[in-house]
Amino acid sequence: MLFQTINIPQLNKTIKVPIGIFVSGTFVPSSDGGMIDSYNPATGKKIGSFYAGTQKDVNAAVEIAKDVYTYTWSMRPMKERRDLLLKLARLLERDKEILAALDSLDAGKPYNSNALSDLEQVITLTNYYAGAVGKYTNGEVIPVSNDKFCYTLKEPFGVVALIVPWNYPLAMACWKLQGALAAGNTVVIKPAENTSLSLLYFAQLIMEAGFPKGVVNVIPGYGKVVGEALSNHMDVNKISFTGSTAVGCRILQCAGMSNMKEVCLECGGKSPAVVFKDAQVDNAVAWTANGIFYNSGQNCTANSRIYVHENLYDEFLIKFKEYARRHYSFADFDVFNPDCTLGPVISQIQYDRIMEYIEHTEGKRDILFPIPLKTETSGFFVPPVIFTDVPETSALLQEEIFGPVVVINKFCHYSEVIKMANNSRYGLAAAVFTEGVRRGHRFARDVQAGTVWINSSNDEEVTVPFGGFKMSGVGRELGRYGVESYLQTKTVHMSMVPHH
The missing domain is CATH 3.40.605.10 (Aldehyde Dehydrogenase; Chain A, domain 1)
Structure with a gap:
């Protein structure tokens, strides 16, 4: 057969x-x-x-x-x-x-x-x-x-x-x-x-x-x-x-x-998203949350590093958590449930690898809803996890996790954040949120990435080229x-x- x-x-x-x-x-x-x-x-x-x-x-x-x-x-x-x-x-x-x-x-x-x-x-x-x-x-x-x-x-x-x-x-x-x-x-x-x-x-x-x-x-x-x-x-x-x-x-x-x-x-990728102080916060929250939690973070272009201007940081963080809790659901761990927007990761090996990152001690950690017990499901479900105040040398910011795990750090000046955005061996994609036309295009010029989104993230088009810089391919x-x-x-x- x-x-x-x-x-x-x-x-x-x-x-x-x-x-x-x-x-x-x-x-x-x-x-x-x-x-x-x-x-x-x-x-x-x-x-x-x-x-x-x-x-x-x-x-x-x-x-x-x-x-x-x-x-x-x-x-x-x-x-x-x-x-x-x-x-x-x-x-x-x-x-x-x-x-x-x-x-x-x-x-x-x-x-x-x-x-x-x-x-x-x-x-x-x-x-x-x-x-x-x-x-x-x-x-x-x-x-x-x-x-x-x-x-x-x-x-x-x-x-x-x-x-x-x-x-x-x-x-x-x-x-x-x-x-x-x-x-x-x-x-x-x-x-x-x-x-x-x-x-x-x-x-x-x-x-x-x-x-x-x-x-x-x-x-x-x-x-x-x-x-x-x-x-x-x-x-x-x-x-x-x-x-x-x-x-x-x-x-x-x-x-x-x-x-x-x-x-x-x-x-691989370790894509940054940068939110400047003149960004529309709700728009930035929606795009970046989707950019990291869609497909349970198993995207090469997932914006797993988010840098937010210090003037917006507190507001952004509150709204980001609210948005994630409202829009992402295991829906009884049934991927065919119309309300399911967060599926499992691919395997036990990947689950264990992600959990090692989640148990990382650097920075502050917020698991947005409880990690499912194996008595609830025999699948490999990982909830959205947010880290803050993470040092740039941390594995959380340097290694591709390939799961629903994001670091949200603050910045003050353009020169500081462009250095942080480029502080990676990868260069697949990047996103920037700003209402300043010059600032957006300046960032697109300066960031080392094959794809740059301005005021959006992870919205590929089949008619435009896609590929990476550095070790992203x-x-x-x-x-x-x-x-x-x-x-x-x-x-x-x-x-x-x-x-x-």
Whole structure:
């Protein structure tokens, strides 16, 4: 049996989900028969099992993707790519409730406030990349002299590998996959080992949309097996990864030591949010609370460091706590409850890691509502936690916690706060709240971050580029960059006169 049936009584749904690896349009067992168990982080109970790919499976998938690219996919007209992506968008719309439910079960996402929103973004993104086919692939003519004609071509890499994280299982996959397909590549994609279900179901939609067999291949499995094999593979010409900085560094090393494949990395973050004394406090409170507590803080761009001007600090802190208590709820620990806005963290390992930070002794700590007892739930629920008066050298301000834990400190002068905002090895995102146009743009110029929000936070758009500075990664995704990054430039020189 290469499918399993999953019942979701809260939605009155029964879902049939593939459990095989997906190669050349078919679900098959892994070469050694090894499997991975998937657990619901809201209950701790097993959902099911799926096959774990091996290096042999990766080799087979890459070989198929290479052949399909060479003899089939690269010869198809651009219009076909566009039409296939448009059909895929319609299928995603049709099955969005199923896909959202799988991410709720597998990743612990609140169904109504998180998982469905992810699917809406995925549908928007797929339609956008369908419209982008052919628009960012043009080269240019470069005038040199009357004796020479020079121009550039934009060409796909061929086989690209995609490795996606567990915090946004389907959304992060589609950030990469749809752009790679729009550019004309074939793909081997590895989902996170603890959140593979939605991408396995999604693979069925790829075939239903009509993509040729082998254009997209899905190989679930462990990072040290499948991830390493893809990173080292000589026939993979580009790899895109979202996840931890440590793993990103390892992928960069493997890519360089194999065939110097091009690499795009979106890694960790420790994003600051700065609230100046002229900010609209209620607006700043709402955006920053959402920026740290949405998805239980499991966001690379979570604004986990908030710096508030001393004139607003007391008012901001009171309103921030009130807002969090009013808008975030475990709702009886049921992620399908419409009132649930705070789900569990992904695993026991992540829960234990976050709890170690919460038990940190530096600064003042406020746990906004009691930590659930294991007698109440067997899931991994962590309440919002606020630290104040934390020294800049503290691990709470230097390390990515990846949970609903925030530090709120005060500042006095611009020069002081910009130094604090940049006091991090990360540089993924930053937010600033001010009614001063000059101050907002000055901060955007001075802060070391790949994305800056002025008077908002964590409101990405699929049409604009996203990526980090420093150890938050290299390369960009989304927008036109999400297509261009999957293309390589070829330069052509043509002599217009014979050589004498």
